[in-house]
Amino acid sequence: MSGHAMAERLARNGTLSPDDLNVANALPESVKVVRRGRQIVGTDVRPEHVSLIKNGWAARYSIRNDGSRRITGIMQPGDFCGIHAMTGEVMDHAVIALSECTVGRIPKAAMAAAIGASPNIGEALWRSKLIDEAILRVWLLNSQSADQALAHLICELYSRAEAIGAVQMGRFQTPLTQEVLGDALGISSVHVNRMLRQLREAGLAEIDHGKVIIHDLDKLRTFCCFSDRYLYLPGRTAR
């Protein structure tokens, strides 16, 4: 993502007029690089910035009392975090870099001013929150069978990767390890391994050397009843 990443991203989530775009482009943005495994936003902090992942993958997560980790969202380039800043709320989860990440940070006050100046920006942010919520609901919905949950997650990541132009020939890079997948699906990494094998042997998809390879998108989607509606992808957002 180059230039005014925030403006680009907001435009994707709603219809911005030229004026809106000017406001968005004027947002001051400081850029920070976060190494793999390091936190982008911590728990219990009151973030001063709204952050935008410009490059790399990240994940929202919480640590359970027994020390285990639950990932509650996977973030790709173009995704926001730290929107808690907008109401001065404390973060109830943390965000970690799954690969080296380039993060753009917009001061809370600047963001608030931009929303005041063009309501459409606020609406775009609101819509992004609706998407986050819809994804959480779908994760809950799919937590019944591990095989379908895994397939569905792969479908979700595929659709989102496609939306940002990261898919080539049915493939896209990913830093997701089986342990991360396990923490995201709420199952053990050993079981992820077995479910992945099942998908691979069924000719649906596989994850190999940091690459997701979709063998049969239709069959994969049918298998887990995937519909991308809940992602409000561009082109579908209008109307």
Place this chain on the structure above:
Amino acid sequence: MSGHAMAERLARNGTLSPDDLNVANALPESVKVVRRGRQIVGTDVRPEHVSLIKNGWAARYSIRNDGSRRITGIMQPGDFCGIHAMTGEVMDHAVIALSECTVGRIPKAAMAAAIGASPNIGEALWRSKLIDEAILRVWLLNSQSADQALAHLICELYSRAEAIGAVQMGRFQTPLTQEVLGDALGISSVHVNRMLRQLREAGLAEIDHGKVIIHDLDKLRTFCCFSDRYLYLPGRTAR
């Protein structure tokens, strides 16, 4: 909930000035009674109103392809639904009345005008969305062990019931059946029964004849590592 329920509710989620309150109180509100088991908001619709549960309990849910139901949120008096209306988005889930519900409905346009007139109202709505999201994350977090998940859900409902003054002597009424609890926790109702027995025999809590009875709140909270922080309850919201 009497009088201007929406104003009351918004005030709970943020600090509203007298002016804000005037705006909130002027919101036109039509009241509708929904019988137990009937839908309050349907899936796939573009709601025309923002709805507020004034009385009764309701639940957000989705139906899986195999016909099973997943409840993704339980609503008590004072909770919103249909906020998708605010961006003209289609509902990705439905809302069903778990008991007879009295629902107040504010037309989308009126709500939008109110937000324009006093930004604090918008902020209160935004905070309510953050809470919904935090609850979803906690449900994902707790989906590991059924016993703790059940205990945690009871704690959540207790805290929320207490916040609206519905708790007396460590007890509160609830229309939740074991089947509903199962759909909410993602486990079978048979298993809910066994986990309830476990909690009862451990002297933590029980659900009997439509009443949740907390026997030992401290022990119950310790058992499932409950903290009400994520609910942003009044008195904690400030600061």
Place this chain on the structure above:
DNA sequence: CGCCCTTTTGAAGAAAATCAAGGGCAGTGG
């Protein structure tokens, strides 16, 4: 009283966790 809905309990089976041991691959350093 009889019906329906909900709860309760048992028994068998499926799904997933845990425990344990190797294996592959990339990067590091001798």
Place this chain on the structure above:
DNA sequence: CCACTGCCCTTGATTTTCTTCAAAAGGGCG
């Protein structure tokens, strides 16, 4: 160039958790 090391993936065996199926009991209400 090769050995070493760390990280991740793979697989098997065992145990725990939860589901499913089935049956019966309780409670509220016409």
